[in-house]
Amino acid sequence: MWGKLDTELGRYLLSMCAIVPMLGMLFYMIYQHELKQLHDTADGVRQMMAQAIGLGFMKVFAALVVVTAIVTWWIVLTHKSRQVAQEESNRQTQALNEQAQALRHEIESHQRTDEALQQAKRTADLANQAKSRYISAISHELRTPLNSIIGYAQLLDEDEGVPAHRKQAVSVIRRGGDHLLSLIEGTLDIARIESGKLTLDVKPMRFQECVQQIVRMFELQAAGKGLIFRHEVNGSIPDVVRADEKRMRQVLINTLGNAVKFTSAGQVMFRMSYAREMAVFEVEDTGPGIAAHEIAQIFEPFARGSAVSSTAGGGTGLGLTIGKMLTDLMGGEMTVHSKVATADDATSGTLFRIRLFLPEVRAAVAERELPRVVRIGYAGQRRTVLVVDNEEVDRDLLVKVLAPLGFDVRCAASGHECLSMLDECRTDAVLMDLAMPGIDGWETIRRMRAGGVNHTPVAIVSANAFDRGLDNDVNIAPGDFVLKPVRKSELLDWLGRALALEWLHAPLPELQSPSYDKSADSSFVYPAEARLKALDELIQLGYFRGIVKLLDDIDAESPECASFIAHLRNLARQFQLDAMTGVVRKARDARIGP
Numbered sequence: 010m011w012g013k014l015d016t017e018l019g020r021y022l023l024s025m026c027a028i029v030p031m032l033g034m035l036f037y038m039i040y041q042h043e044l045k046q047l048h049d050t051a052d053g054v055r056q057m058m059a060q061a062i063g064l065g066f067m068k069v070f071a072a073l074v075v076v077t078a079i080v081t082w083w084i085v086l087t088h089k090s091r092q093v094a095q096e097e098s099n100r101q102t103q104a105l106n107e108q109a110q111a112l113r114h115e116i117e118s119h120q121r122t123d124e125a126l127q128q129a130k131r132t133a134d135l136a137n138q139a140k141s142r143y144i145s146a147i148s149h150e151l152r153t154p155l156n157s158i159i160g161y162a163q164l165l166d167e168d169e170g171v172p173a174h175r176k177q178a179v180s181v182i183r184r185g186g187d188h189l190l191s192l193i194e195g196t197l198d199i200a201r202i203e204s205g206k207l208t209l210d211v212k213p214m215r216f217q218e219c220v221q222q223i224v225r226m227f228e229l230q231a232a233g234k235g236l237i238f239r240h241e242v243n244g245s246i247p248d249v250v251r252a253d254e255k256r257m258r259q260v261l262i263n264t265l266g267n268a269v270k271f272t273s274a275g276q277v278m279f280r281m282s283y284a285r286e287m288a289v290f291e292v293e294d295t296g297p298g299i300a301a302h303e304i305a306q307i308f309e310p311f312a313r314g315s316a317v318s319s320t321a322g323g324g325t326g327l328g329l330t331i332g333k334m335l336t337d338l339m340g341g342e343m344t345v346h347s348k349v350a351t352a353d354d355a356t357s358g359t360l361f362r363i364r365l366f367l368p369e370v371r372a373a374v375a376e377r378e379l380p381r382v383v384r385i386g387y388a389g390q391r392r393t394v395l396v397v398d399n400e401e402v403d404r405d406l407l408v409k410v411l412a413p414l415g416f417d418v419r420c421a422a423s424g425h426e427c428l429s430m431l432d433e434c435r436t437d438a439v440l441m442d443l444a445m446p447g448i449d450g451w452e453t454i455r456r457m458r459a460g461g462v463n464h465t466p467v468a469i470v471s472a473n474a475f476d477r478g479l480d481n482d483v484n485i486a487p488g489d490f491v492l493k494p495v496r497k498s499e500l501l502d503w504l505g506r507a508l509a510l511e512w513l514h515a516p517l518p519e520l521q522s523p524s525y526d527k528s529a530d531s532s533f534v535y536p537a538e539a540r541l542k543a544l545d546e547l548i549q550l551g552y553f554r555g556i557v558k559l560l561d562d563i564d565a566e567s568p569e570c571a572s573f574i575a576h577l578r579n580l581a582r583q584f585q586l587d588a589m590t591g592v593v594r595k596a597r598d599a600r601i602g603p
Contacts (some may be wrong), residue, residue, distance in 0.1 A: 017089050021421035024081045029074055036070045068459070137168040137204060139412075151193055153400065156493040159199040165496055167383070177582055191492060195327035199310060202334045209339065214254040214369045217246050219283065225256065227265050227277070233580060234591030236269065237276035246283050254337050257365065260343075264292045264361050272296035273591055275358075283367075290363040290484070298357035300348035307345060308333040320487040332363075338529060341365040384501055386415045392471030393417040393435060394504070397427040397453065405495070410497055411501040421527040424453035431462055438507055440491075440500075443471040454483040466507035470495060533573040535596040536563045544577075545593045548586050556581055556589075 022203060043062050047055045086207035159210055165171055171179065197336045201207035231238035268277045275295030282289045299307055336343040342364045394416050396407045404420045411418045414571065419434070421427040423449055427439070439457075443450035454467055455580040469476070469485055489507075509523040533542065540563050547555045560581070564574045573596070577595045580589045 012525065015268065017085050020088075021082055021085045025078060027076050028081065032070060032073055036066050039107050040066050050284045080390070092355070093191060151189065153403070154494060155186055155193075156472065157402050157406060159183060159190065159494040160410070160497075162186060164406075164409055186494070196310075199334065201447070202331075202338060207338065209253040211251055211253050213249050214252055214257075215248065217248055217251075217252040217366065219254060219258065220246070220261075223261055223265065224279065227269055227362045229264075230269050230588075231277055232274075233271065233585060233588040235588075235595040236272060236591060238269075239276060239278045241278070241280045243280065243282035244284060245283070247367075249287075249370045250367040251370050252365070252367050253339065256339065257367075258333050260332045260365075261290060261364060263332040264290075264343075264363065267328055268292050268294040268296065268359070268361075270575075274594060285365060286368045288365050288367045290365075291360060292363075293358060295356075295358045298349040298359055299345070301347075304345060304347060308343075336363060336365070339365055342347055351397055369475050380559070384414065384512045384514045387505075388512040388513060391415060392437040392508055392510075393418055393419065394438045395419050395421060395427065395430060396470075397421045397424065397425060397439065397445070397450070399445045400442075403470075407495070407500075410495075410500065414501075420577060424448035424450070424456075425454070427453055428456055428460070431457060431460070431465075436465055438504060439467045440470045441466055441467055443469060443473050443580045451481065451483065454485070458483060468500075468503050468507070470500075481588065533576075533596070534567075534569045535573060535599060536570050538566050538597065540567075541593055541597045545590065545597065547595065548589050 015164055040063060044059055049057055164181055165179045166176065166183060166523070179520060198207065210319045224238075228240075266276070272294040273296070277295075278291070278293040280291040280293070287492045305352075308329055333343050342362075344362045345359065346362075348357055349358040392415075394411055396404050396418060397405075398404045398420075399422055400421070404422070406422065408418045419430060421430055423445055427441075430436070431439075441450045441454060445453075448456070450469060450471065457465070457467070467483075467485065467489065470493065471490075477487055477490040477492065489503065491503060501512075504510060540559070544556065544559055544563075547559060560574050561568060561576055577589055577592065580592070
C-alpha cells in the first residue's frame with residue numbers, strides 16, 4: 010500500500026485528508042462560538058441568524074478547501090521538483106566525482122609513464138655515456154700502438170735508402186694502419202654525432218673544384234677495376250658555396266667508394282644538379298643491389314647486405330652509417346633505392362640520392378688547398394721542443410720526426426720531469442701527452458702556467474680523442490690538439506703556426522695512382538680462358554705469391570699478352586685485388602664472347 014501511496018497523488022490525497030477535517034473542525038468551533046453569542050436573541054430571529062451564519066461559514070469553508078487543494082498540490086509538485094533536482098544534482102555530482110577519479114587515475118598513470126620514460130632516458134644516457142667512455146678507452150688503446158706503426162711507416166716511406174721491394178711492404182703496412190685508423194675514426198664520429206659533440210665547420214668552399222677532385226679520384230679507381238665511370242652535371246654549378254668541406258667530402262667519398270667497391274662489372278654514374286641553393290647528388294651503380302628487407306638496416310653501423318658481402322670482402326661497414334648521420338646533421342637527406350637481380354630480370358643496381366642545402370657565396374673567397382710539399386728544415390735559429398710522454402716508443406718517434414728538420418728535441422717521461430726541465434733550460438714549444446702516471450698532462454700544464462711559463466706554446470699529443478672538444482682551464486684550443494697516430498704534416502703545421510717558422514721545403518713527387526688507360530682494352534691480348542679462370546681463383550683466395558707466379562708463367566708462354574700482364578702486375582704490386590678481379594672477369598667475358 011505504501012508503494013502505491015508514495016506518489017504525488019497519494020501524498021496530495023493524504024495531505025487533503027489531514028487538512029480538510031482540521032479546517033472543518035476549526036469552522037465548527039467558530040460556528041458554535043457564534044451561536045452562543047445569540048442565546049439572548051428571540052427564537053425566530055436566532056434560528057434565522059444561525060442559518061445565515063451556517064451558510065456563510067459553509068461558503069468560506071468551501072472556498073478555503075478549494076484554495077487549500079490548490080496550494081497543497083503546488084506544494085506537492087514543488088517538493089517533487091526539488092526531489093528530482095536533488096537526485097539530478099546527486100547524479101551529476103557522482104558523475105563528476107567518477108570523472109575526477111578517472112582523471113586522477115589517468116594523471117597518476119601519466120606520472121608513472123613519465124617516471125618510466127625519465128628512468129629509461131636516464132638509463133639510456135648512462136648507457137650512452139658508458140659507450141662513449143668505452144669507445145674512448147678502446148680508441149686510446151688502439152691509437153697508442155698505431156702511433157708507432159703508422160709513424161715509422163711514414164718515416165720509412167720517405168726514406169730514399171729503402172729498396173723498392175721493401176717500400177712496397179712499407180706501403181702495405183701503412184695502408185693497413187690507415188684502414189684500422191679509419192675504423193677508429195668512423196666509430197668515434199658515430200659516438201660524437203650521437204652524443205651531440207660533433208660540430209660543423211661551415212665556411213666558404215670551392216664547390217666546383219671539390220667535386221672535380223672527387224670525380225678524378227673515382228675515375229681512376231673505377232678504371233682500375235675495369236668499370237665505366239660517368240659524370241653528369243645538370244644546370245650551372247656555383248664556384249663557391251658555404252658548407253663544411255671536410256664533412257661534405259666524407260659523405261660523397263663514402264657513397265661513391267661503396268658504389269665502386271661493390272660493383273664488379275658495368276658502370277657507376279655520378280649525377281649532380283643545383284637549384285635554389287639545394288644541391289642534389291645521385292650515385293647509381295650496376296652492382297648486386299640491396300634486398301628490400303635489408304634496406305631498412307643498411308644505415309646501421311657495421312651492416313652490410315648479403316648481396317654485397319659476397320662480392321667484396323673489405324670495408325668497415327661504417328661508410329653509409331656516417332654518411333647518413335652527417336647528411337642529417339647538415340640538414341640534408343639521404344635516400345636509397347635498389348633492385349636485386351631475379352630469374353626474370355637480370356638487371357640490378359642501387360641508387361643513392363643526397364640532398365644538401367649549400368647556399369651560394371658570391372663575395373667571399375674560399376681558401377685554396379696548398380700544393381703538397383716535403384719540409385726539409387726551417388730558416389732562422391735552432392728551436393727547442395720538449396716532448397713529454399711516458400711511452401718511450403712515442404718519444405723516440407717524435408725525435409726521429411723532428412730532429413732531422415733541425416729541432417733540438419728533449420724528452421721527459423713524466424709531468425714532474427717536464428716541470429724540472431722547464432726550470433733548467435729554455436723551451437720554445439712543448440708537446441704534451443695526457444695519460445701519464447703521477448700527474449697527467451692537464452695538471453702539468455696548470456703547474457706550468459702557475460710557475461710563470463705562460464708564453465710557451467703547448468700542443469696536446471694524445472690518443473684521447475674525446476678530450477679534443479672539451480672545455481679546459483688552460484686555454485688549449487682544439488687546434489692545439491694533435492691526435493695519435495701523429496700525422497707528420499699535422500704536427501709540422503702546428504709547429505709552423507706556433508713558432509712562426511719559415512719552412513724550407515722541396516716539391517713532393519707526384520703521387521703514383523694506379524694508371525689505367527681507358528683505350529687500352531682494345532689493345533689488350535688476353536690469355537687462354539683456363540689461365541684467366543685460374544688467375545681469378547687465385548685472386549679470390551688472395552694468394553699473392555701464386556698470383557705473381559701465374560702472371561710470370563703466362564708472360565713466358567704468351568708474350569703477346571705482355572701489356573695485359575703488365576697492367577695486372579701493377580695492380581698486384583699495390584694489392585688492389587678488387588681491381589684485378591674486375592679486369593680479369595672483363596677479360597673472361599671478352600674471351601668467351603656474347
